[in-house]
Amino acid sequence: MRILVLGGTGWLGSLLASEAVTRGHEVVCLARGESGHVPDGATLVHGDRSTVEGYGGLDGDFDALVDVTRFPLHTRTALEALGSRVPHWVFVSSCSVYADHGTPGADESADLLPALEGDEWSMEVYGEGKVACEQALVEALGADRVLLARAGLIAGPGDITDRTGYWPLRFAHPASDDGAVLVPNAPDLGTQLIDARDLAAWLVTCAEQRRAGTFNASGPVQLFPEYVETVRQTVGHIGPTVLVDQSWLEEQEVLPWSGDRSLPLWLPLPEYAGFMTRSSAAAEAHGLRTRPLAETVRDGLEWELRTGPGRARKAGLTPTDEVELLGRARP
Known part of the structure; x- marks a missing residue:
């Protein structure tokens, strides 16, 4: 196949491109090239997605496209170009699109x-931006040409957000x-991760099979x-681990x-009881497989120490x- 990755130099985009190359596909990445290099075997085409003209360096047609953008403007320019x-389009969305985060086990039918x-974007409207991207794609292409993958918290080596690398690094050192x-005393809080490598592999499979639909994509709870x-x-x-309650953590800001x-x-309860406890049963029924958490932790720590x-x-x-904080928490 000839696969276009819109991105390909960042964390997940690079893994997607690498996975597709490994499987023998011709991979072209469109990016500004500011986040890094594309994997060996992929071709980088420089382009700024803020305008339709930014896609001018791409030649010919493609069998599938994978996009990780958070900006609705980029979705619109890609559709026009x-x-x-x-x-077939594969779009990496997010479970942040959902309006309610308090209901454990919710599936893809939950309200958005x-x-x-408009084009004014910030992290405060991350979920709303992903919703706009999803809707633009389905309205322009039809639901049978689009796969929407609502990813959960992405983990593993390369996590530049520093969220999933924190605990392995802190416990190791x-x-x-x-x-x-210091550990939150949160016995009822659900936790749900997906290794970026597992997500990338499944997304490339979806592109190969031209799978359409909407899927939560995360690991076991x-x-x-x-x-x-x-x-x-x-x-x-x-x-030792020093357990501290939610109220204490809030008091300590x-x-x-x-x-x-x-x-x-760590997330406050009850309002976030469903944030990392969503159902990924539909994606699992369509081939999503995840590795043991211990492997993700081990490899993530190795990356943290290396970088x-x-x-x-x-x-x-x-x-x-x-x-x-430990001094305040312990007698």
């Missing part, structure tokens, strides 16, 4: 956020002298304490999920902050 040249209007790690224990065992942590002074993967664990991070507590 390529809508008649590609019979309103679509973002605790900040405190006695090896203690486990409780947060089970996730923490898997990480501890995988990296060999033997120090520790943020959930991501950002400065945060604890990744510089002391760098400024986009999520998590700094060692200094954690030591300070």
Whole structure:
């Protein structure tokens, strides 16, 4: 097949391109080239997707297209430039498109956020932007030409968001002298990840089979304490864990999920009881397979150590902050 990846130099896009090359496909990546290089065997075409003219370097038709954009403008320009040249589109959306995050086990029929209007985008309207992309594709191409993959939290080596690398790195190299790690006491919180390599493999398969439809794409659900224990065992942590309640973390102004002074993967309950407990049964029935969490943790830690664990991070507590908080939490 001749496959076009819109992107191909970032984390997931590069994995998609690499997977398609490995399977023997001709892979062309359209990108500005600012996030890195395309994988060996793929061809990079430079282009700025903010205008239709940015696709001018692409020649001929393609059998399938895979897109990871978050910007509705990019979806519209791609449709105008390529809508008649590609019979099948695979779009990587997000479970952030859903309006309700409090209902565990919800499937693809759950209500969506309103679509973002206009071109003014920010992370605060990430979900609304993905909804706008989804709707534009289906309206322009028809549902039988589009696969919408609503990905859950993507994990594994290469996680530039720093969310899924935080716990493996912290448990492998605790900040405190006695090896203690500060952990949210969240026995009822569900946790759900998908290794980026598994997601990429399934998306390329969907492109090969011209599969259409809407699918939540994530891994199995486990409780947060089970996730923490898997990480501890995988990296060999033997120090104590200091459990702190949600109310205490809020009093200490520790943020959930991501950002400065945060604890990744921790989410407040009950309003986020369904955020990482969505049903991926439909995707599993259509071939989605995920590797054991321990493998994702191990490989993610290796990548963290290789790329510089002391760098400024986009999520998590700094060692200094954690030591300070541990001092407050322990008698």
